[in-house]
Amino acid sequence: MSFRSVLLLAGFVLAALNLRPAIAGVSPLLDEIMDDVGLTPAGGGAITTVMVVCLGxxxxxxxxxARRFGLDRTLLAGLLVIATGLTLRGLGGAPVLYLGSALAATAIAVMNVSMPGIVKQHFPTKVNLMTGVYVSMVVAGAAASSALVIPLEHATGYGWRGVSALLAVPALLAALLWLPQAVRRPEGAGNGPRPFGAVLRSRVTWYVTALMGLQSLTFYVMLAWLPTIYLEAGLAADQAGYLLSLTNLVQVGTSLAVPVLAGRRASQVPYVMAACVLTVAGYLGVLLAPMTVPWLWMVVLGIGQGASFALALLIIALRPANPAEVTALSAVAQSVGYVIAALGPLLFGLLRQASGGWTVPLVTGLVMLGAQLVAGWFAGRPAVLVKASLDPCER
Structure with a gap:
């Protein structure tokens, strides 16, 4: 492997690692942030909601x-804006907190949509493998940030504000590694095809969008509130953070293996169904017996959610024929999907306030998982997204 290839792979991996710490790093510190800034539970949940809304x-x-500057330069700009947002949100009160979070999430939104296209552009013969690498690094970043923010806070004495700024360092390092790609002649820029019309007319797009949105909703609910659920059940803050880290760590291996296996088959339906059923089992464990074997519920939940996320992104990368179509499908599915997902953390916070417990919110999550099961059935079936000879019933 040439030095250029090594640099490409290293930059790609580190860029993927930066797609979740800005969001996942909030949850273990949420009680401290709410006390410091003066937020209600709904206001605390709104931090994640604001970020997920921006993703959409x-x-x-x-x-x-991407058409104007190329995918590589777009990704570089996203990394720099993430670092700016993470630094900003610890510099003031609630308005600055929300503003910095929104800025970081806007950059993540652009990078989320860019990455499947970058996989198709730079690794066209290894889409299954590199989708697995990409998704596993995304969840590894979430796991590392949720596990390390509290120990990092204790070790440095900086508080949540300083820790937020420290999370900007990996984004700056990723930008440095990706710089050689960005300074090259941009691929995909200019007056290329505009596939949005065909993508929007395809039924496949909306099946994939529903799957993306519903699996993201059930994931971000747990990302935002799982440590708080266990804090209220009697666990210490660091132990609650470790449980969230465990479920995210499990997702690393799952999200690496599942795309490689599922991508070998024309239909991903069996994998999508199995992933959703496992997520249901994890939700039921947290609802009915959270303190009995919490590590087991985290493992089951991690397998289910990691596989669901990886499969949604794999389907986005597989159905279109070229990077421009991948980017268009990714934009639609992730944008609409994350708007759907944004309702989750805020809705859970409101239901928690109204009901005084976690039973009603978790039952609502199970209902959403039922809808995810239906969406996954349609999204996982073999289909071609955009093709001149495509049967009208698939459009």
């Missing part, structure tokens, strides 16, 4: 940026 709202600009 700003993803559609990515194909425009």
């Amino acid at each position: 709202l700003f993803g559609p600009v990515t194909p425009l940026l």
Whole structure:
């Protein structure tokens, strides 16, 4: 492997690692942030909600940026903006907290949409493998940040504000590694095809969008509130953070293996169904017996959610024929999907306030998983996204 290939792979991996710490790093510190800034539980949940809303709202600009500047330069800009947002959100009160979070999430939105296209552009013969690598690094970043923010806070004495700024360092390092790709002649920039029309007319797009949104909703609910659920059940803050880290760590291996296996088959339906059933089992464990074998529920939940996320992104990468179509499908599925997902953490916070416990929110999550099961059945079936000879019933 040449030095250029090593640099490409290293930059790709580290860029993927930066796609979740800005979000996952909030949850273990949420009680401290709420006390410091003066937020209610709904206001605390709104931090994640604001970020997930931005993931939905700003993803559609990515194909425009990619056509103008190329995917590589778009990714580099995203890394720099993430670092800026992470630094900003610890510098003031609630407005600055939300503003910095929104800025970081906007950059993540652009990178989320860019990455499947980058896989198709730089690794066209290894889409299954590199999708697995990409997704596993995303969840590894979430696991590392949720596990390390509290120990890092204790070790440095900086508090949540300083820890937020420290999370910007990996983003800056990733930008440095990706710089050689960005300074090259941009691929995919200019007056290329505009596949949005065909993508929007395809039924496949909306099946994939529903799967992406519902699996993201059930994931971000747990990302935002799982440590708080266990804090209220009697665990210490660091132990609650470790449980969240465990479920995220399990997702690393799952999300690496599942795309390689599922990508070998024309239909991903069996894998999508199995992943959803495991997520249901994890939710039921947290609802009915959270303190009995919490590590087991985290493992089951991690397998289910990691596989669901990886399969949604794999389907996005497999159905289109070229990077432009991948980016367009990714923009639609992730943008609309994350708008759906944004309702989750805020809804859970409101239901927690209204009901005084976690039973009603978790039962609501199970209902959402039922809808995810249906969406996965349609999204996982073999289909071609955009093709001139495509049967009209698949459009």
